[in-house]
Amino acid sequence: MSSKLNVCGVCEYRNINISSMVWCSECDEGLCEECKEHHAASRGSRDHIIVPISEYQKLPSNILEITQTCSKHNEKHVIFCKKHDCPCCRRCVVETHDDCKELNAIEDVIKNVKSSNAFLEMEHTLSELSENLQRLRKNRQNNMKSLKENKTKIEKEIEQTRKLINNLLDKLQESLMKELCIAEEKENKKISCLVSSIQEKEREITEYKTNLDKIKQHASDLQTFLALKHIQQGVTKNENFIETLLKEDNLNHVTLSFEIENTFETLTTALNKMGTIILNTRTSDITLTSRKEKQAQIMLPTTHVLTIDDLKITLIKTVNTIGKDITGCSLLPDGRMIFSCFKYGQIYVVKPDGSLDFTVQVGSHTSHIYFIEDSQSLVITSVSDYSCIKIINMNTRKIEK
Structure with a gap:
């Protein structure tokens, strides 16, 4: 694909090797400076949108691999099969999709795809996922911080209690400190693993958002349409990831506290424990946003854009105004x-x-x-x-x- 991008397609056809300066998604080939001028003047291509090669190459590699032509028959895609969720050329329809009923002209399917509800929904969903993952990460990091604060507070309580019973409690203090550290370390390890998973999901969503911005600027409508489906798969996985976290106990807020043993009040009895490290768990109060709860997600772009001709005006009431002018x-x-x-x-x-x-x-x-x-x-x-x-x-x- 890189060699195809870097060489002018028209000149290459004439066995001339000249570097391309711009890319035309409609023609699916690069153009040098001279061919660019002819391309802009030709009636058949003057309305084509071209972008600089340097900008077009910024698109993700999987987007660059999407072409306007069928890889099997080397003919331009003209039909989109909804049943098989794929673009088809004229020969593909005859050979493979003859029994398919939902066949639409690909020009109708991809029309206004960058301004369609599906594209806008994808932008909003990615932003929502990014925000939710940030909230989850901060929530877990705050829990780690509070655990550390709990630990610090309990250490002070333990030290104050320790002074009342002198050397007799040295051994008990050591045992209790170990129990506290183990409890904190165990929970921190669980939370750290979850934070790492959340950060990985954040990076995925950030990459999707970056790719979506580039696609919106430079990709063809067909590339945009098919790329949306690829991104949707990643979005669905991230949404399922968040739903799983909410259903399980991974987001429960964990705290540490200290409770003095009743036997501590009577030093004359057989004192074998100063206190107990208590691990309290409560349901997380984190709030996540979800567009799906507000409206149904639109997965395919609308094929018809409303115009003023589609509007129907209905008279609701007539008001007699007071005064003149x-x-x-x-x-x-x-x-x-x-x-x-x-x-x-x-x-x-x-x-x-x-x-x-x-x-x-x-x-x-x-x-x-x-x-x-x-x-x-x-x-x-x-x-x-x-x-x-x-x-x-x-x-x-x-x-x-």
């Missing part, structure tokens, strides 16, 4: 409507049923209005002897500025 209007979140009357310099607020709610006298000819929901303010442009902008508080119905 209405020059501006705004709709409030609660269904009320605001109209500006240029002639009388007034603002009319109308209820959803069309009846008048209240009016505000602006004091000058009103032009345009805009409602700011956060501050419950109405911005008005006024035209009189001078032009100005007035801000009205909708709660007090007074001009503030």
Whole structure:
């Protein structure tokens, strides 16, 4: 593939060896500077999108291996078989997919793939996975930090208790310290292994995100479409990984605490233990985001992009405005409507049923209005002897500025 990228395809066909400067995904070949100009002027290729070879080579190797032509018949892919999930040339359809019912023109399938729901969903899913993995890693690292803090706190308690019983507790202290270290080491080892796995998943998702950005910029629509399916497999594995972590006890928060033995109160009895290292486990309070819980994941790009011709307008209601020379209007979140009357310099607020709610006298000819929901303010442009902008508080119905 590298030799194909570096040599101008047109010149190579003429047995001339010239380095390519740009790559045309439609023609599936590189072009030198001279051939690039002819390519841009030709009616059949002037609409093709070309990218510099240096940028195109930044695509992942598995993306570069995707071509416009069938490897078996050396003909251009023209059909996509949904049943077998693969592109087909004309001869492939006849030989292999004659009984397949869901055959679509590949131009329709890959149309607008980079702006399709599937591509956008993949971008969001990768970002979500990356964020979730970061949260998991930080959560486990924080647990390790808290275990260390627990250990430090318990060591101080042990040392304070140790002073009360002098040399008699030297041996017990050593035994208890070992138990504490073993408990912490055991849990740290488990958490460290989990953190390493999470970091590996993070690196995978980061690579997918980087590849997706490059694909979006430089890959052909076919390459993008097929690459999405490859990335989806990796995404599914990472999602399953997170689901497995949530179902199992791997994310339970582990703490260390210390409890003094009752026998410690009576030194005259046979004291054989100063205390016990207690390992407490509680359910993790980590919160992960999941787009799947909010909406169904779209796995294939839509083949039809809505245009203005697809819109159907339905009349909901007719409102009789109050006043003359209405020059501006705004709709409030609660269904009320605001109209500006240029002639009388007034603002009319109308209820959803069309009846008048209240009016505000602006004091000058009103032009345009805009409602700011956060501050419950109405911005008005006024035209009189001078032009100005007035801000009205909708709660007090007074001009503030």
